[in-house]
Amino acid sequence: MRQLVQERTYSLTLTIVLIGLGAALVFPQTFPTFGNWSQLLLNLSIDTIVAVGMMLLLIAGVFDLSVGSVVAFSGGIAAYTMMVYGIPVPVAVVLTLIGAGLIGAVNGYLIAYQGINPMIQTLAMMGIVRGGALLISGSGIQNLPYWFNALSQSRLLGIQMPVWYMLLIVGTFAFLMNKTVFFRRYYYIGGNEQAADLSGIRVKRMKLWGFVLTSVLAGVAGMLLASRLGTALPTAGRGLELRVITAVILGGASLSGGHGKIIGALLGAMFMGLVSNVMVLTRVSGYWQDIILGLILIAAVWSDKALQKRGALA
Amino acid sequence: MKKLLLLSLLSLAACELPPRQASTTTALNTVSDSTALGADEEYVMVTTAVTMPMYINHDQAAFKRWGAKHGVNVSVLGPAEWDVPAQINIIEEVIGTRPSGLLINGTDPAIGPVIDKAVAAGIPTVVYDSDIPNSKRHAFLGTDWYEIGQMQGREMVRLLGGKGKIAYLGIFGLNSMETGFRGLLDVIKDYPGIEVVGKFDDRSNVEEAARITSNLLSAHPDLAGLCGFDSNSGPGIGLAVKEAGRVGKVKVTTVDWEPEHLQLVREGVIQMLAGQKRELFTWYGAQFLYDMVHQTNRLSAHDAQAGITNVPTSVNTGLLRITQANVNEFIHR
Numbered sequence: 001m002r003q004l005v006q007e008r009t010y011s012l013t014l015t016i017v018l019i020g021l022g023a024a025l026v027f028p029q030t031f032p033t034f035g036n037w038s039q040l041l042l043n044l045s046i047d048t049i050v051a052v053g054m055m056l057l058l059i060a061g062v063f064d065l066s067v068g069s070v071v072a073f074s075g076g077i078a079a080y081t082m083m084v085y086g087i088p089v090p091v092a093v094v095l096t097l098i099g100a101g102l103i104g105a106v107n108g109y110l111i112a113y114q115g116i117n118p119m120i121q122t123l124a125m126m127g128i129v130r131g132g133a134l135l136i137s138g139s140g141i142q143n144l145p146y147w148f149n150a151l152s153q154s155r156l157l158g159i160q161m162p163v164w165y166m167l168l169i170v171g172t173f174a175f176l177m178n179k180t181v182f183f184r185r186y187y188y189i190g191g192n193e194q195a196a197d198l199s200g201i202r203v204k205r206m207k208l209w210g211f212v213l214t215s216v217l218a219g220v221a222g223m224l225l226a227s228r229l230g231t232a233l234p235t236a237g238r239g240l241e242l243r244v245i246t247a248v249i250l251g252g253a254s255l256s257g258g259h260g261k262i263i264g265a266l267l268g269a270m271f272m273g274l275v276s277n278v279m280v281l282t283r284v285s286g287y288w289q290d291i292i293l294g295l296i297l298i299a300a301v302w303s304d305k306a307l308q309k310r311g312a313l314a
Numbered sequence: 315m316k317k318l319l320l321l322s323l324l325s326l327a328a329c330e331l332p333p334r335q336a337s338t339t340t341a342l343n344t345v346s347d348s349t350a351l352g353a354d355e356e357y358v359m360v361t362t363a364v365t366m367p368m369y370i371n372h373d374q375a376a377f378k379r380w381g382a383k384h385g386v387n388v389s390v391l392g393p394a395e396w397d398v399p400a401q402i403n404i405i406e407e408v409i410g411t412r413p414s415g416l417l418i419n420g421t422d423p424a425i426g427p428v429i430d431k432a433v434a435a436g437i438p439t440v441v442y443d444s445d446i447p448n449s450k451r452h453a454f455l456g457t458d459w460y461e462i463g464q465m466q467g468r469e470m471v472r473l474l475g476g477k478g479k480i481a482y483l484g485i486f487g488l489n490s491m492e493t494g495f496r497g498l499l500d501v502i503k504d505y506p507g508i509e510v511v512g513k514f515d516d517r518s519n520v521e522e523a524a525r526i527t528s529n530l531l532s533a534h535p536d537l538a539g540l541c542g543f544d545s546n547s548g549p550g551i552g553l554a555v556k557e558a559g560r561v562g563k564v565k566v567t568t569v570d571w572e573p574e575h576l577q578l579v580r581e582g583v584i585q586m587l588a589g590q591k592r593e594l595f596t597w598y599g600a601q602f603l604y605d606m607v608h609q610t611n612r613l614s615a616h617d618a619q620a621g622i623t624n625v626p627t628s629v630n631t632g633l634l635r636i637t638q639a640n641v642n643e644f645i646h647r
Contacts, residue, residue: 036407039406040407043407140489142448150331157328158330230427233398233399235397283391285390286365289394
């Protein structure tokens with residue numbers, strides 16, 4: 001039982017189920033419906049895709065504050081290349097992903113090889129990339145090509161595509177982190193970087209790739225958001241970095257590295273989406289949401305500490 | 315491998331593409347007859363940056379006053395920060411709860427599709443503040459931001475006698491504000507004696523606006539005028555102009571009329587405010603929704619079937635021109 005409570009993915013799943021059951025009892029007409037759930041999942045899909053990358057970085061003991069700006073920038077780059085240069089949709093998508101990857105590569109190189117603090121580096125990049133997004137998109141680029149919009153606006157089994165992409169990405173990364181030697185090394189790096197280095201793991205290169213992957217995932221999320229809205233918004237993804245870090249910490253990651261599971265990123269985002277959904281149903285305004293989520297985050301981390309202490313004593 | 319291929323093909327077959335163009339049938343524009351009336355009647359406002367004092371003091375206060383006067387439930391929802399995708403998410407979730415009417419802050423053209431979704435669901439939907447002309451909203455009430463820009467431009471030309479250096483501040487990337495900037499520049503371009511030294515993003519932050527202004531005053535000692543486009547531009551510009559001891563020498567025009575703006579006009583720091591009539595946006599917006607739900611003014615035997623909206627489709631609530639001459643009327647309102 002103690003193990004069940006200590007393992008965040010289980011305790012979080014249990015909390016999600018309990019909140020879901022409670023909401024279903026109080027709002028039987030509106031909460032447990034296909035429409036509400038497909039909307040809830042759609043609303044958390046963009047954050048979750050970014051959270052997968054952030055989980056990987058936090059497992060390795062680093063993080064990236066520039067992801068929200070990359071979301072806005074990548075939507076803008078895709079829209080700009082398609083609308084201004086008339087570049088076909090698939091080429092624009094690939095170019096955008098390369099662009100996002102390059103931003104991650106700069107972050108990764110300066111952090112891993114030049115020893116710049118991740119917070120300072122990615123904070124600076126957050127500003128640079130947001131400025132770039134504003135330069136490209138102005139007040140937003142509208143009326144994007146049909147096939148670009150179809151990426152997010154199409155449905156499979158009645159559910160909008162970003163939900164499927166999210167599940168695919170979570171599934172793929174969960175598999176990679178569990179089953180492949182390459183990705184499992186991130187746990188060793190986060191657990192003890194020096195020991196990982198001494199055991200022959202190329203820590204710097206691994207970190208660089210971690211930032212590249214995270215940035216590419218933020219690029220995917222940014223394009224999906226622009227495609228869903230049919231508009232590239234330069235203000236998109238503002239505050240997303242902190243929301244995603246909150247979700248990932250709720251999902252079991254630790255800022256000191258070495259802990260977390262990819263599925264935790266989904267569960268953390270789902271928990272936050274559920275709280276937000278219930279607040280809409282109860283007509284509670286936005287500022288309460290921030291207060292409630294802040295309190296929950298403290299409670300989750302504090303209970304972890306308390307349980308660890310008890311575990312150590314037992 | 316074969317199984318995987320088969321699964322992929324099946325998935326593709328089950329994939330449903332979005333419509334090429336939104337349907338233009340009038341049926342979409344009609345209001346559902348099943349809308350809840352009486353005790354369950356509820357009007358929901360969805361905005362972004364729900365905590366912004368200007369929104370709370372004007373938009374939300376008038377909306378709540380309207381609800382109390384009519385004895386119906388009113389709710390205000392939205393993210394705490396300026397986050398358009400989050401506003402869209404909330405509107406999507408609210409549609410599922412089928413409120414009697416939806417009052418939506420027209421923050422960005424990107425909310426057009428979700429407005430259409432609300433209209434298609436038969437929910438009376440009114441947009442306020444900035445229009446979303448690409449949507450099927452039933453009605454719009456608000457300010458013409460181009461006019462705000464023009465009003466500031468004309469006042470600046472008058473104050474400077476048609477010559478001098480100016481700069482302007484606001485939030486970059488917002489449709490309404492970029493429209494306002496255009497209005498300003500379109501007036502200024504006819505006056506070659508006026509030189510625009512820059513456009514600055516104060517991110518709706520008083521400290522940022524003050525920092526930009528003080529830097530500008532150092533870089534351009536002959537700076538003659540400043541125009542502000544968001545609620546926090548005025549207080550920030552005012553602070554820096556006062557600290558630099560340039561009150562009255564640098565002419566300032568800006569938007570909105572919160573207590574701090576009015577005080578700055580009284581002190582002669584700001585020469586003119588282009589004030590929006592925000593109370594009217596939400597009071598009459600809610601009234602429009604109520605009149606649609608209750609079919610207060612029937613224009614045909616059955617307006618819904620005829621595809622008629624029985625309220626004005628577009629209302630420009632106009633602007634207030636607040637100067638030292640009339641500022642006391644607003645302070646003691």
